[in-house]
Amino acid sequence: MKKGMIKVSDSFERIVHWCMAISCIILMISGLGMMFHSFNFIAIPVGGLKNLKLIHNFTGLVFIPSLLFAILIWWKEAGIFRFPEDLEWIKVAGGYLWHVDKVPETGKYNPGQKAFFWAVAFFGVVMIVTGLIMWFPLGFPVKLVRWMYTLHALGFFVIFSFFFVHLYLGTVGVPGSVSAILTGWVTRSWAEKQCPKWLKEMEESGKLEVSE
Amino acid sequence: MTNHWIDIQYSDCVLIMGSNAASNHPISFKYVTKAIENGAKLISVDPRFTQTSSKADIYASLRSGTDIAFLGGMINYILENNLIQEKYVKYYTNASFLVNPDFKLPGENEGVFSGLKDATYDKSSWAFQTDLKGVVKKDMTLTDPNCVYQLLKKHYSRYNPDIVSRITGTPKDKLLEVYKEYAKTGAVGKAGTIMYAMGWTQHTVGVQNIRTMSIIQLLLGNMGVAGGGVNALRGESNVQGSTDHALLFHILPGYLKTPSASLPTLAVYNAKNTPTTVEPNSLNWWKNTPKYMASFLRAHYGVSATLEEAYGYLPKLDDGQNYSWLSLFDAMYKEKLTGFFSWGQNPACSGASSNKTRQAITKLDWMVNVNIFDNETGSFWKGPGMDPKKIKTEVFMLPCSASIEKEGSIINSGRWMQWRYKAVDSPGVAMPDGEIISELFYKVRELYEKEGGPLKEAITKMTWDYGPKGVDGTVRHLDVHYIAKEINGYFLEDKEINGTLYKKGSLVPSFAFLQDDGSTSSGNWLYCNSYTEKGNMAARRGKKDESGIGLYPEWAWSWPVNRRIIYNGASVDPETGRPWDTEHPVIIWNGSSWVGDVPDGVAAPGAGRPPFIMKPHGVGSIFGPGLADGPFPEHYEPLECPIEKNILSPQFVNPTIKRWDEEGTGTDVDARATCDPRFPIVCSTYRVSEHWQTGLMTRWCPWLAEMQPSMFVEIGTELAKNKGIKNGEIVTVKSVRGQVDAVAIVTERWKPFTIDGNTIHEIGIPWHYGWVTTKMREYVHGDKKPEVFTFGDSANIVTPFIGDANTMIPESKAFMVNVERKEG
Amino acid sequence: MSEKIKLCDLSKCTGCRGCQLACKQWNQLPAKQTVNYGTYQNPPDLQPNTWNVIRFQEISENGAVDWLFRHDACMHCTDAACVKVCPSGALYHTKYGTVALDSAKCIGCKECVFACPFEVPRYDPETDKVIKCDMCYSRIDNAMQPACVKACPTGALRFGDKKEMLQIAYARAKELGGDASVYGDTFVDGTHMIYVLPRKAAVYDRLPEKPRVPFSVIAWKDWLKPLSLLAAGGVVGGAFLHYIIHGPKDTSGGGDQASREGGE
Incomplete structure (x- = not known):
């Protein structure tokens, strides 16, 4: 490893992230296969829609702890908006959409990422609750169950959209990001661009882990 | 049925009383519904609001056992308002006949007719007045105080709406609504029909219930016309056939009377049982009795015995002896019988007062249970309250074939004889009943031939030509066509009749050809014409109907002589021959002969022949002196009832019924509890669509058991509230004779009655259940085990041991019980 | 192929339950143990083994009592919520306009169970599939009447071309007068089972007054x-x-x- 790399995530965080990411992707793909007749073909490799349903349901069981751990891990750093800096950042959209001379410095996660956290955390819980009721609906009031399907679809709409934003910004949109969640190490320059304030705080407190 | 199922659709007013046809004869509602669509009114009279009531234009409730009061009120209404079909009543009934002036009506004779002594009527005062030649005196103006019409009017004037309402509990306005609507069918060209079932017959006044309606039908001119008649909806798919072929003790096939010990020879029998008349023009069809009896004897014993010898072989009743169901089980209980064939029945559940019946069976030495399944009768020794160690009765089970496992005929309520074919083989060792009887016959004959016995010729000389025979002369396999042909009858020698020669061995074309000299045979004269040289009439399936009133004469065969509506001679004007109802004519005079249905005894228009040819005088009996309990029906309370006295007269119950509850008549189990505070609730029994009889063929059918899984009792909301009974909970229905558990169905459909100012409740129970279920059956490896069962025991545990005065049918439709939440 | 309709004229129904049994016979649906719970109605509701059930209902108004019988089964909607939500295409419209079910395709997701405005489809845990009346597709596609219609003794159930059945239904409702109405043709783009109701729709137990997706x-x-x-x-x-x-x-x-x- 190159010298001077900065540690931004530990292995537990990365395991949780990938558990959630992979389960989420499987859920979205299998869900798509059941949601649209035109995507029914997705079920072909797994031997039919019934299997796809089983895959979807049991992947959901992986997604549930992943999401819960993710919320536990990240809610402090990504779940709380800090003012005024986050507001400042929002005003300039983090410099993603137009040229900004000086992007306000943010903590480990910028408000965009925080919004993503909230979307995933909130609608993730919605997906879990509605999904479980959909899986075991007998005994619940009909009118309640009916809305579970609608909310599940709404959750999908939100998470599906954010997923692509996340994918883009985590890869080609912000080069160097992938390593943050693959190896846990990023370049100092990446960290300075992405989370300058955090970097400063870590350095001041002496907690920053830098590769030798 | 005097008419038939299809015919109901031509009615202008359908009265369903003593029946829940919608539920228990569902197919009948195909035609009731058509009648309604054609504009007919439907009236439902029932203690309980039933499926039938739900389709009715008018529903009237009445307390069980008060039908004569209800209908007597209708007769009163018809006469008071002069709504009779006058010409019909004058020419086709005995309304104009003068009755012996000594005759007294119950209203002037302490509630009974004149002549009552020791529970039997001396009917001499009931006779008609005759002139010197013996012709009945008549008053065609119907004004003579001794004429039937005036007597009828006087008798039923006591049945005014106020009195009737006090007895029946029917609101007065409902009574009048029903009377008004039904009486409209008295108009010329209008027809009203009555559909009744066991709700009318199972009473101590069962026959008189039907008589009351018969009088109404005669007054309104509803007999013999399309959409009219008196129509018994049979409770068993072949009960019409079993009655025609003499299942009962007092008749031989074709309603010939059973010989009695006091009629030692055929000549005496014929003299006693052949009615005569000197009425001009009357056909008096029963004058042919000697021909039918001779042909019957020939069918039994062939030509090897003389007719007198053959008559000698027939079993004779001792005078006054009664071998009806109740008497037999009473005798069995009193250990007067040692053996019993329980054939195709389930007395332990179907007989009144089941505890007595079940106890009676324990007193036998042996019993043979012939049935398609095990039942409460065959397994009585392990039933509730029985100790097998103490029971001596040896039980044999002979499995027999179900109806679809054999060929034969079945007679429906409309008197149609329809041929059915075998669909599947019988399982295991099961055999058709006929085969079992045949084997039994040969064994019994062998024993008689070997050991002798009293009147052994009765068995040893009996012909048994029911199939191709083997070298030993016995029938190898029973062929039902041989039996059907014997029932129709053969010419036993070459015979020339009206210039036509009928060869020996050929089938008799119809009963008009039967002879009294022994040259013909016929197992049942009524069925002569059913299997002729033209073939098996019952197997016909022609769908042509030129009548336009649904007679379908080429579909199967109907007794007598394929006549579809009996008494149809009364459907036309006596003078002109014009049909009363020109829209739905049953028979039409085409100038030289009648066309349409097979005409019933009717001569050319204006010839003056009265059309009720089975009656010696040729007319319908408004005054009917033939019955045991009176020439006119009179209201008596059921043996068990909720009131202390008959509101109408001092005579409480039918005076002529055979009693078992009185000192020295019955047994210790024949208890009666009338007007008893321990049993204050009227109870009736009935059926559901899903089950049949004691449920023997339906309780094992999972789909049916699923729909009606258990014994229940329907209780009105008010009574349930009084008793603290909740819907769906288990309750106990108790009578003085026993008790049965049931699920409570608390319903708005059963309202309390106001009887003479008091509130009287009634409840009802179905009788299809029994304690035997398929759960307790032993299964062999590979058997498919059932998963659906029924629960509960027979309703007859609580019913009384008492029968109708004429027929001995038990009074299972009105008795007293209590109902309580199940203890413990 | 023309659209077919099963017409259910409740004014002619006597509650004999011939239809309920005929359905089980044709479709070979096994019976299940029941108990009498204080009514003639049994099984208590539509079930995986009961595709049509007669609902027995007592009503009492102004001292007069009435007993209503309603043949309850799939309504076969044109705008069928079940077909709309079915992820696998197991539920589909036939050429007769009825909604049939390809059981092999059903994945037991139960979405239709909750989407149906009439609460008709039932989930069978034993097979992990949903099941419902398919208007005897196997029969009607062979020019026979549905089993329930064949069994009906009174003519309360009829089956035929849409136009003819609607004509009969409207004529009958008019003949009955009073509160009588035709139920089914005016919502969810028209159902393929229609009722002639002698009373107001609201009177009938478990019958939605204004059903819609x-x-x-x-x-x-x-x-x-x-x-x-x-x-x-x-x-x-x-x-x-x-x-x-x-x-x-x-x-x-x-x-x-x-x-x-x-x-x-």
Whole structure:
């Protein structure tokens, strides 16, 4: 490893992230296969829609702890908006959409990422609750169950959209990001661009882990 | 049925009383519904609001056992308002006949007719007045105080709406609504029909219930016309056939009377049982009795015995002896019988007062249970309250074939004889009943031939030509066509009749050809014409109907002589021959002969022949002196009832019924509890669509058991509230004779009655259940085990041991019980 | 092929339950143990083994009692919520307009169970499939009447071409007069079982007065489904545009700060 790399995530965080990411992707793909007749073909490799349903349901069981751990891990750093800096950042959209001379410095996660956290955390819980009721609906009031399907679809709409934003910004949109969640190490320059304030705080407190 | 199922659709007013046809004869509602669509009114009279009531234009409730009061009120209404079909009543009934002036009506004779002594009527005062030649005196103006019409009017004037309402509990306005609507069918060209079932017959006044309606039908001119008649909806798919072929003790096939010990020879029998008349023009069809009896004897014993010898072989009743169901089980209980064939029945559940019946069976030495399944009768020794160690009765089970496992005929309520074919083989060792009887016959004959016995010729000389025979002369396999042909009858020698020669061995074309000299045979004269040289009439399936009133004469065969509506001679004007109802004519005079249905005894228009040819005088009996309990029906309370006295007269119950509850008549189990505070609730029994009889063929059918899984009792909301009974909970229905558990169905459909100012409740129970279920059956490896069962025991545990005065049918439709939440 | 309708004229129904049994016989549906719970109605409701059930209902008004019998089974909607939500295409419209079910395709997701405005489809845990009346597709496609219609003794149930059945239904309702009405042809684009109701629809137990495809199903299937694709497409497109117009964020360390600090 190159010298001077900065540690931004530990292995537990990365395991949780990938558990959630992979389960989420499987859920979205299998869900798509059941949601649209035109995507029914997705079920072909797994031997039919019934299997796809089983895959979807049991992947959901992986997604549930992943999401819960993710919320536990990240809610402090990504779940709380800090003012005024986050507001400042929002005003300039983090410099993603137009040229900004000086992007306000943010903590480990910028408000965009925080919004993503909230979307995933909130609608993730919605997906879990509605999904479980959909899986075991007998005994619940009909009118309640009916809305579970609608909310599940709404959750999908939100998470599906954010997923692509996340994918883009985590890869080609912000080069160097992938390593943050693959190896846990990023370049100092990446960290300075992405989370300058955090970097400063870590350095001041002496907690920053830098590769030798 | 005097008419038939299809015919109901031509009615202008359908009265369903003593029946829940919608539920228990569902197919009948195909035609009731058509009648309604054609504009007919439907009236439902029932203690309980039933499926039938739900389709009715008018529903009237009445307390069980008060039908004569209800209908007597209708007769009163018809006469008071002069709504009779006058010409019909004058020419086709005995309304104009003068009755012996000594005759007294119950209203002037302490509630009974004149002549009552020791529970039997001396009917001499009931006779008609005759002139010197013996012709009945008549008053065609119907004004003579001794004429039937005036007597009828006087008798039923006591049945005014106020009195009737006090007895029946029917609101007065409902009574009048029903009377008004039904009486409209008295108009010329209008027809009203009555559909009744066991709700009318199972009473101590069962026959008189039907008589009351018969009088109404005669007054309104509803007999013999399309959409009219008196129509018994049979409770068993072949009960019409079993009655025609003499299942009962007092008749031989074709309603010939059973010989009695006091009629030692055929000549005496014929003299006693052949009615005569000197009425001009009357056909008096029963004058042919000697021909039918001779042909019957020939069918039994062939030509090897003389007719007198053959008559000698027939079993004779001792005078006054009664071998009806109740008497037999009473005798069995009193250990007067040692053996019993329980054939195709389930007395332990179907007989009144089941505890007595079940106890009676324990007193036998042996019993043979012939049935398609095990039942409460065959397994009585392990039933509730029985100790097998103490029971001596040896039980044999002979499995027999179900109806679809054999060929034969079945007679429906409309008197149609329809041929059915075998669909599947019988399982295991099961055999058709006929085969079992045949084997039994040969064994019994062998024993008689070997050991002798009293009147052994009765068995040893009996012909048994029911199939191709083997070298030993016995029938190898029973062929039902041989039996059907014997029932129709053969010419036993070459015979020339009206210039036509009928060869020996050929089938008799119809009963008009039967002879009294022994040259013909016929197992049942009524069925002569059913299997002729033209073939098996019952197997016909022609769908042509030129009548336009649904007679379908080429579909199967109907007794007598394929006549579809009996008494149809009364459907036309006596003078002109014009049909009363020109829209739905049953028979039409085409100038030289009648066309349409097979005409019933009717001569050319204006010839003056009265059309009720089975009656010696040729007319319908408004005054009917033939019955045991009176020439006119009179209201008596059921043996068990909720009131202390008959509101109408001092005579409480039918005076002529055979009693078992009185000192020295019955047994210790024949208890009666009338007007008893321990049993204050009227109870009736009935059926559901899903089950049949004691449920023997339906309780094992999972789909049916699923729909009606258990014994229940329907209780009105008010009574349930009084008793603290909740819907769906288990309750106990108790009578003085026993008790049965049931699920409570608390319903708005059963309202309390106001009887003479008091509130009287009634409840009802179905009788299809029994304690035997398929759960307790032993299964062999590979058997498919059932998963659906029924629960509960027979309703007859609580019913009384008492029968109708004429027929001995038990009074299972009105008795007293209590109902309580199940203890413990 | 013309649309077919099963006409159920309740004024002629006597509650004999011939239809209920005939259905079980033709479709070979096993019986299940029941108990009498204080009514003639049994099984208590539609079940995986009971595709039509007669509902027995007592009503009492002004001292007069009535006993209503209603043949309850699939209504076979034209705008069928079940077909709309079925993910696998197991539920489908036949050429007769009826809704049939290809059981092999059913994945037991139960979505139809809750979408149906008449609460008809039933889930069978034993087979993990949903099942319902298919108007005897095997019979009607062979020019026979549905089993229930064949068994009906009174003519309360009839089966025939849509136009003819509607004519009969309206004529009958008019003949009955009073509160009588035709039920079924005016909602969910018309059902293929229609009732002639002698009384107001609201009187009948478990019969929705104004049935329609639930709003939740419309929101889900008609709005959110396309919206989610649209949104996903929009985001992917937006990202692409962002990349080519705005370019990726520069995190390579070219900035002053980075070089300065990096130099330390």
